[in-house]
Amino acid sequence: MRARRGRGERTTLIDVATRAGVSAITVSRVLREPEKVSPNLRNRILDLIEDMGYVPDQAARALASRHNSTFGVLVPTLTNRAFLSFMQGVEERVRDTTFRIQYANTHNCADEEKRQVRLLLSQNTAGILLAGLEGADGIHDLVRHANCMVVQVVDVGIKIAGSVVAVDHGAAAEAATRHLLDCGYRTIALLGGMADARGRRRTEGYSRVMQQAGLYDPDLIHHENAATTTQMGCRLLRRALKARPDIDAVFCQNDDLALGVLFEAQRMGLSVPDQFGICGYNDLDFAAVMQPPLTTVRTPLFEMGYRAADLMIRGADGDRLVHHSVNLGFELIERRTTRRRTL
Amino acid sequence: MRARRGRGERTTLIDVATRAGVSAITVSRVLREPEKVSPNLRNRILDLIEDMGYVPDQAARALASRHNSTFGVLVPTLTNRAFLSFMQGVEERVRDTTFRIQYANTHNCADEEKRQVRLLLSQNTAGILLAGLEGADGIHDLVRHANCMVVQVVDVGIKIAGSVVAVDHGAAAEAATRHLLDCGYRTIALLGGMADARGRRRTEGYSRVMQQAGLYDPDLIHHENAATTTQMGCRLLRRALKARPDIDAVFCQNDDLALGVLFEAQRMGLSVPDQFGICGYNDLDFAAVMQPPLTTVRTPLFEMGYRAADLMIRGADGDRLVHHSVNLGFELIERRTTRRRTL
C-alpha cells in the first residue's frame, strides 16, 4: 500500500493499470502506440492517467527500451552570442519532434569536454552534437567507439568521426583581410579571444593574406585567452595601438570585439572608416544598426545548428549511423566601418 | 536486431565483474564507495574498467537508486544576455559538485513551460530551477506536487512554491525612473520587449513614478512582443518618437535596447545626454564601455544563478525539501548617458 506518503511515492504504470483493471502493457501502449488500443479503453486510461497525475519514468523507459530520445549538445561556452544563434538553429529543428536537447558547457576546456562526452555516452543518448571542439586527446577514440550518432560542427578539413557540418573559416578570414586590403588599408591588426580550432583557422587565413601582401607582422596580432567581450575589444585595440601606433584597420574575430573597437576608436578621435577601418565576424544582431554599421563576415550560425540537428535526427531515427557532411558558405557584408574599395 | 551491432554491445558491470572474477556489486562499489573495497582489488578493477572502456548506464543507475544527480534549469529564452549571466552563476556553483545541469528553453511560452516541467518531473530530476516563469495555469500544481527541490527565480512578492531567489524589479524600475526625473528629463519613454512577469513589474514601477510626477502617458510606453535586440531598440525609439516627438529620455528594459537607442539617437543627431537621456537595465558587459558609457540598473544576475543553484544543491543533498528564500538587491549605475542630476 504505497500511498502518497509525505510527498508521495511515485505513481507507476502498474498503479494506473490496476485501477483500470488492465495490464501494465496496455497503459504503456496508450502512451506510445495509442492506435493499438481500442478508443474506449484508451480514453478511460487517459483520464485515469490525468487524474492520478502519472508521469512515465524516463530512466525505466530508457533502460527497458535501450532508447533515449534526448541528445547532448556540447558548446564551448555560453557567453558567446555566436553559439546562441547556433543553439537557436538546433532548437528550431528539434521543435515538434520528440527529441529533447541537453546542453553542456565545456568551458573551452579539453578535459571538461572529454568528461562531458563520457557522461553523455553513459546516458545512452540518442546522439552527440559537438560544436567548437577543443580536440582533446582521446576524444576521437571516445567518439569513434560511440554507438550513437555523432555530429560535429567544425572547420572544413578537420574531419574527425561521424557526420560533419563545416564552414571554411580560413577562407572567410582571407576574404575579410583581402577586403580590408582592397579598401586601401595597410597596417591591419588581428584581434581575437581564446583561440579554439576555428579561431586558429581564421588567424591562419589572415596571416596568409598578409604574408602574400608583404605586410605580415606578428606585432599586429593580439589575443586574450578568454571569451570575447566588448570590453576586451577596447583593451585589445589599446594594446595593439601601443605595439604598432600606425595601425589603420582591424579585423576582429567576433562582432563583440568590433563593437568595443568602434567605441574605443571614437574615444580616441579616430574617424571610422576614413582613418580607421573595422571588420567584424559573425554578423550579430547589432552589427547592422551600429553607427556606422559594421562591415562583417556573415557565417550561417543558425543554419549550422539547424543542419547539425537535422543530421542528428535523421541519423537517430533511422537508427543507423549515417555519415554525412555538409559544407556551408559565408558572406562578406560590406557596410560602413570600411571605406569604399579603391581596388 | 538492434542496430548497434558491429559497433559493439555495451560493456556492462557484469562484463567487468566476470573478467575480474568478482561479483557485480563489488565493481559497483569500486565506483561509488571505493574505500569499502580492498586497495588491491580496487586497483585491479579500476584498470579493467579503463581497459574495457566501461561507462556506467545512468538510466539503470537512476532506476535502481531512485536518485538522479542532474537538475533542470528552465529559462525563457537563450537569446537574452541577462540569462547568460544567470546561467554562468548556476554553472559556477555546480562546478566541482557531482551535479549536472540540463537546460531547457521554454521560448517564453506557458505551454512549453508546462511541458518541460512535466518532462523534468518524469526524469526524476534532483530538482528544477525555474527562471523567468511565465506562470502557466496548473504549473503551480505540478510544482507543488513535485517530490524534488524546486527553486524559483522571480520578482519579490510573487511567491509560488519551493525556494525562491528574488529581486525587486518594481523598485529597481522606480529608482531608474526617478533618477531620470532627477536629471531634469520630463517626457520619459519606456521601451521593452516581450513582457514576462519581471517585465510587467518594471513597467508598473515606471508607471507609479510617472503618475506621481503627473507625467504619465500611455503613449510613452512601447513594447514589441519578442526577445529584446539592439535592432528592436532602434525601431522602438523611432516608434516612440513618432507618438510623442517631445520625448527627452528613455528607460530601456534591457541594455540591448539601450545600445540600439544610442545608435539611433546618434543617427538622428540627438545629443546624449544633453538633449536626450538613456537609462538601461542589467549592466551588461558593453554598458561600461559604450561611448558615452551607459547609465543602467545593475541586477545581480550572476549571483542570482549562483544562489539559486546553491539552494538547489543544499536542498537536494540533504534530501529534504528545504524552503528558503533570499532577496537580492540592485544598484543604479550612473554613467554618461544621463546628465548630472539637478535635484
Place this chain on the structure above:
DNA sequence: CTGTTAGCGCTTTCAT
C-alpha cells in the same frame, strides 16, 4: 486488440 513472460543494468538490503 490485450496479455504473459522476461529482462534492461544497476543498487539495495541483508548475509557472511
Place this chain on the structure above:
DNA sequence: ATGAAAGCGCTAACAG
C-alpha cells in the same frame, strides 16, 4: 571486505 537475492518501472517479444 565481499556476495546473493530481489527488485527499480518500464518495454520487447511473442502469444492468444
